[in-house]
Amino acid sequence: MVNKFWFEAKNINCFKNGFRVFKDLNLKIAYSENVILIGPNGSGKSSLIEIINRNIYPVVASESKLKIFNKELINLWELRNKISTVNNDIKNRINPNLQVFDLILSGLHGRYCYIENKSERDSYRVERIIKKMNISNLSKKNFSYLSDGEKQISLIARALIKKPEILILDEPISNLDYKSKFFVIDKVNELSKLKTKILCVTHDISTITKIYDRVIMLKEGKIIADGDQNKVINSENLNKLFGIQVEVTNNNGVWNINRLSK
Numbered sequence: 001m002v003n004k005f006w007f008e009a010k011n012i013n014c015f016k017n018g019f020r021v022f023k024d025l026n027l028k029i030a031y032s033e034n035v036i037l038i039g040p041n042g043s044g045k046s047s048l049i050e051i052i053n054r055n056i057y058p059v060v061a062s063e064s065k066l067k068i069f070n071k072e073l074i075n076l077w078e079l080r081n082k083i084s085t086v087n088n089d090i091k092n093r094i095n096p097n098l099q100v101f102d103l104i105l106s107g108l109h110g111r112y113c114y115i116e117n118k119s120e121r122d123s124y125r126v127e128r129i130i131k132k133m134n135i136s137n138l139s140k141k142n143f144s145y146l147s148d149g150e151k152q153i154s155l156i157a158r159a160l161i162k163k164p165e166i167l168i169l170d171e172p173i174s175n176l177d178y179k180s181k182f183f184v185i186d187k188v189n190e191l192s193k194l195k196t197k198i199l200c201v202t203h204d205i206s207t208i209t210k211i212y213d214r215v216i217m218l219k220e221g222k223i224i225a226d227g228d229q230n231k232v233i234n235s236e237n238l239n240k241l242f243g244i245q246v247e248v249t250n251n252n253g254v255w256n257i258n259r260l261s262k
């Protein structure tokens with residue numbers, strides 16, 4: 001039988017410097033779903049990405065199991081080809097004079113710098129992703145000239161150039177002004193046309209759009225709600241998640257949170 005899940009964690013426990021980040025975490029993510037993982041600061045979102053990317057490992061125990069792409073031990077090269085992660089630290093690693101075209105191309109080589117002697121095939125692949133994402137206007141611009149939203153989209157294009165199975169977006173709209181935020185949200189929504197599935201990690205409810213099939217709420221390393229966004233997103237769950245009294249509304253597919261009282 002074909003395995004439906006690319007990520008399977010059964011009763012995993014994970015520590016960072018003696019601090020227990022996850023206690024008996026159970027989570028499966030299917031190849032067919034775009035998923036949002038939402039939680040407050042310190043809930044374990046980044047740690048889960050680190051587990052997926054094999055930067056940290058859960059405790060080995062007979063009753064626990066971790067499989068990524070159906071493998072308990074996955075070759076890192078294979079993993080890096082199947083999963084691309086975009087986080088906010090990457091921006092600081094890029095040569096400000098690198099043009100967006102070359103930045104995207106560097107993703108084919110797992111680098112963040114100008115690639116000498118690029119092949120015609122590589123350039124063709126870059127042109128295709130630029131066209132698909134409708135960002136030809138950015139192609140010749142230096143990375144440092146871009147708005148933060150445009151930087152984010154260029155990094156997403158770079159992450160997609162190798163056609164990964166999974167794209168992990170770590171806080172894609174944090175620190176963006178409204179215009180940039182909506183620019184990024186709209187572009188990410190367009191990615192639902194691609195074969196690549198998205199796992200997006202956020203603490204901002206407005207990141208959740210209709211392309212996401214499943215919302216997972218994480219608090220203090222535990223999943224407190226998991227399911228379809230219309231079932232899971234409600235004032236009760238958000239009160240629990242963020243520990244504040246809020247009212248949640250949805251206007252034409254855009255989720256909003258209003259604080260009720262101190």
Ligand SMILES: Nc1ncnc2c1ncn2[C@@H]1O[C@H](COP(=O)(O)OP(=O)(O)OP(=O)(O)O)[C@@H](O)[C@H]1O
Pocket residue numbers: 016017018019021039040041042043044045046047048203
């Ligand atoms: N290196 C570390 N040593 C000890 N504890 C850590 C370490 N890194 C993270 N933690 C703790 O693990 C918990 C989960 O942290 P993590 O960074 O995964 O949360 P997060 O949801 O990504 O938070 P944020 O939204 O602020 O980035 C937090 O309580 C944090 O204090």
